[in-house]
Amino acid sequence: MTTTTTLSVRLESDILAARQQGREVAERVGFTGSDLALIATAISEVARNIVVHAGGGAIMISELSDGRAGIEIVARDDGPGILDVELAMQDGYSTVDSLGLGLPGARRLMDEFTIESQEGHGTTVVMRKWIRTQPVQG
Amino acid sequence: MPDQTSRARIAEQQEGFKALWAVYERNYDDVLNELMPRVTAQPELAALLSAMSPEELAARSSRGKERLRSAIEEGDWDEYFAASKADGTNYARAGLSFSAWTPLLFEFRIALTGRLLEAYRDEPQVLRQALAALNTLADVAFAVLGQAYLEEKERVIADQHSAIRELATPILSVRPGLLILPLIGVIDSQRAAQITEDLLQSIVEHRARAVVIDITGVPAVDSMVANHLIQTAEAAGLMGAEVFVSGVSTANALTLVRIGLDPRRLNTVGDLQSAIESADRILLGDLNGHAEATNPELAR
Amino acid sequence: MSVPILKQGPFLIATIQAALSDAELQALQDELSERVGRHRTRGVVIDVGAMDVLDSFATRSLRVIADVLHLRGAKTVIVGVQPEVAFAMVRMGLNLQGLSTSLDLEGGLALLSNGRRSS
Numbered sequence: 001m002t003t004t005t006t007l008s009v010r011l012e013s014d015i016l017a018a019r020q021q022g023r024e025v026a027e028r029v030g031f032t033g034s035d036l037a038l039i040a041t042a043i044s045e046v047a048r049n050i051v052v053h054a055g056g057g058a059i060m061i062s063e064l065s066d067g068r069a070g071i072e073i074v075a076r077d078d079g080p081g082i083l084d085v086e087l088a089m090q091d092g093y094s095t096v097d098s099l100g101l102g103l104p105g106a107r108r109l110m111d112e113f114t115i116e117s118q119e120g121h122g123t124t125v126v127m128r129k130w131i132r133t134q135p136v137q138g
Numbered sequence: 139m140p141d142q143t144s145r146a147r148i149a150e151q152q153e154g155f156k157a158l159w160a161v162y163e164r165n166y167d168d169v170l171n172e173l174m175p176r177v178t179a180q181p182e183l184a185a186l187l188s189a190m191s192p193e194e195l196a197a198r199s200s201r202g203k204e205r206l207r208s209a210i211e212e213g214d215w216d217e218y219f220a221a222s223k224a225d226g227t228n229y230a231r232a233g234l235s236f237s238a239w240t241p242l243l244f245e246f247r248i249a250l251t252g253r254l255l256e257a258y259r260d261e262p263q264v265l266r267q268a269l270a271a272l273n274t275l276a277d278v279a280f281a282v283l284g285q286a287y288l289e290e291k292e293r294v295i296a297d298q299h300s301a302i303r304e305l306a307t308p309i310l311s312v313r314p315g316l317l318i319l320p321l322i323g324v325i326d327s328q329r330a331a332q333i334t335e336d337l338l339q340s341i342v343e344h345r346a347r348a349v350v351i352d353i354t355g356v357p358a359v360d361s362m363v364a365n366h367l368i369q370t371a372e373a374a375g376l377m378g379a380e381v382f383v384s385g386v387s388t389a390n391a392l393t394l395v396r397i398g399l400d401p402r403r404l405n406t407v408g409d410l411q412s413a414i415e416s417a418d419r420i421l422l423g424d425l426n427g428h429a430e431a432t433n434p435e436l437a438r
Numbered sequence: 439m440s441v442p443i444l445k446q447g448p449f450l451i452a453t454i455q456a457a458l459s460d461a462e463l464q465a466l467q468d469e470l471s472e473r474v475g476r477h478r479t480r481g482v483v484i485d486v487g488a489m490d491v492l493d494s495f496a497t498r499s500l501r502v503i504a505d506v507l508h509l510r511g512a513k514t515v516i517v518g519v520q521p522e523v524a525f526a527m528v529r530m531g532l533n534l535q536g537l538s539t540s541l542d543l544e545g546g547l548a549l550l551s552n553g554r555r556s557s
Contacts, residue, residue, distance in 0.1 A: 012459045019491060034335050037491065037522035038529060044493040045530075102494040105530035132328055338521035345541055372533055373524040378517065378540035378549075423552065 003063055009075075010056040015047040018059050022073065025061045029069050030131055039071060039129055042109040045102035046075035046125050054079025054122065070111075070130035075123075082117040089115065139219055144278045148215060154271030157264050159210045161257045162250060166203050169249045176245050182238040219282050226286030230294060236287075240280075247276045307333050309340045315421045316414070317346040317379075322355035330366040337370060341379050348417035349374055352410050354385030361397045368403050380420050381405060384413035441466050445477060449550055450512075451543065453485040463499045467506055474512045481550030482507055485543060487518030497532045504537050515539065517546040 005025060007018050022043040026036050043059065050057040057077025064070035089104050103125065107113040110127040117123035140148075148155070162169070178184045187195070202221070209218040229239050250272050258265035307329075310318040317340055321333070337349065351367065353359065359367075371381035383406045386394070395401075407413040440462055444451045450473055452466065470482060484500065486492065492500075504514035515538040519527075527533065540546040 016457050023490075034331075034522045034525045037520075037526040040491045041493050041523075041526040041530065044491050044495075048493065048495055105494055105532065108531060109526065109529055335521065335525060338524055341541065342521055345545075347541070347545070369528040373521075373528040376516075376519045376524040376527060376534060376539055377521065378542075378545050 005061045007059045007061070008056075009047050009050045009059050009077075012051055015044055015051060018047040018061075019043040022061050022071075025063060026071050029063050029071050031071070031129070035129065035132075038109040039073075042106040042127055042129075043073055045106040046073065046127070049102060049125075050075060050077045050079070053077075057122070064128065064130075068130055070128055073125075073127045075125040075127075077124075078122040081119040081121050082115075082123055139223065140215070140278050140282055144274075144281070145215070147274050148278070151267065151271045151274055153264075154267030154269075155210045155275075157258065157268035158250070158254065158271045158275070159207065161253050161268070163203075163207065165253050167199075169246070169253070170199060172249050173242065173245055177242065180238055180241070182234050183242075186232055186234070219278070222279050222282040223286040226283040226288075227290045229283075230287045230290035239283075239287075243276055243280050243283075247272065307336070309337060311340075311344045311346075312414075313421075315345065315347045316417050317341065317344060317349045318352065318410075318414070319349065320352045320355060323357075325356065325363055325366075327362055327366075330363065334366060334370045334373065338373055338377065341374060341377050346379050348420045349379050349381045350410065350413040350417055351381060351383050352385040352413070353383060353390065354387070354410070356390070359390045359393055364394055364397060364399050368399075371404060380417070382407050382413040382416050384408065384410045441469075443469065443473065445473075445479075446547065448479060449481040449483060449547060450474065450477070450479050451483045451485065453488070455488050457489065457491065458496075458499075460495075463496075463503070467499075467503045470503065471506055471510055474507055474510045479512050482512050482514045483543060483546040483550065484514060484516050485518045485546075486516060486523075487520065487542075489523065490520070492519065492523050492527055492532070494530070494532060497527065497534065500534065501537060513538065513550060515546040515549050517542050
């Protein structure tokens with residue numbers, strides 16, 4: 001792991017800042033085109049989740065270099081926590097008036113996705129995406 | 139570049155390297171001349187050499203000598219191994235096979251061994267050190283050169299694969315507003331994503347309003363391919379283009395039904411011809427409204 | 439109102455410049471709804487060409503705007519979805535189902551004039 005950028009997320013304007021920052025880091029890592037949009041969108045979802053459902057938190061964006069290049073986004077909030085993570089990760093589920101938390105969608109965009117939440121202790125989402133390397137076929 | 143272990147070995151064998159260099163330096167041109175026939179006998183290497191003039195060859199040879207001297211006498215091994223690395227890369231770029239250049243290193247070792255035996259036959263301690271240093275030099279050079287060669291080879295192969303992939307999935311612009319994408323062969327997830335990206339880009343470039351994806355050439359579809367087709371169709375739809383899928387064989391149709399594909403999610407039309415006709419209807423339909431829209435008055 | 443809205447014959451064209459906040463989207467919805475009534479507009483083109491991300495919130499908002507305008511008597515066409523954005527949306531499982539889409543402004547206006555094909 002190399003550099004990590006930390007952003008405080010509380011207001012709606014922070015969502016835009018988070019995904020712009022994420023895009024910059026992703027470009028540095030070497031992601032191109034569609035992958036940039038996927039990463040920015042995933043960040044947008046988790047950031048909005050923090051703003052709307054948790055009232056505040058932080059997003060940490062890191063460059064990964066674990067043999068291959070990638071990006072890691074950690075979204076941490078101190079909100080009420082998700083009562084039933086399994087249920088929340090199903091499409092369409094929501095405890096508030098909206099179309100779902102957007103987290104299942106974010107999961108579909110990234111290569112790795114873990115979510116930990118405890119009622120009363122907030123939620124932490126860790127997402128990773130790796131640069132696709134062309135396979136060398138014999 | 140040489141790893142820690144190799145560097146340590148080199149550092150330990152200072153005496154040996156000095157003894158080696160003492161003999162190698164005064165026999166440098168001799169050794170070169172001895173190896174040259176071996177080089178020219180190898181057709182791939184000969185071809186490489188013929189591209190250089192005698193002056194260039196002489197210059198390279200003296201540069202190489204200076205690099206080795208600087209390495210042994212001044213400890214500047216980085217330059218020497220950087221050159222080895224460059225050689226490896228160049229051999230791969232030149233398309234040399236592995237067996238074209240590897241024998242050279244073996245020959246070099248033999249040529250030097252003989253001369254070391256001759257020079258130090260009365261000094262067994264020095265001889266032993268010099269031989270050990272020779273082995274180290276040959277081994278490490280081989281490792282560095284080989285590694286660079288391999289990496290470049292793999293990169294070239296990967297490039298070729300990319301090119302083949304691109305050729306394999308042409309996106310055809312048949313007439314204004316219509317794109318045809320014949321899918322051929324086995325499609326893995328990565329290729330599928332690439333195809334989708336390329337198609338979406340083409341929709342923008344050609345301002346396509348209809349796309350026909352023909353899967354006659356796809357022997358076996360699975361749920362991954364099916365999902366990619368659906369995603370491609372939906373993404374194209376977001377950009378105002380309608381996607382028709384043609385060429386679904388009976389076998390593939392059965393597979394798709396079995397994996398639970400909702401037939402409404404894909405606009406399938408029998409064969410390519412029918413698909414193009416369906417697409418044409420869309421395009422013609424659009425044309426009717428087109429004239430009106432291009433003559434509006436702009437008013438706030 | 440931060441989103442420029444042009445009147446083009448019987449249609450309105452709203453060009454969204456960048457990511458809009460909740461409040462701004464609400465304002466856009468109100469403005470379009472009011473204008474549709476005022477000019478008796480039958481079609482609205484919303485250009486999202488400048489948006490580099492269309493997440494679940496933005497998608498939902500667009501759908502709500504279209505629904506509101508529909509009830510006010512106007513059809514909505516979304517144009518300008520960028521290739522990468524479209525790719526990300528479908529990967530997420532988002533879609534603009536029920537909404538008409540076209541590649542660009544010209545296509546959107548043609549669609550509204552034609553009145554026939556819906557996506």
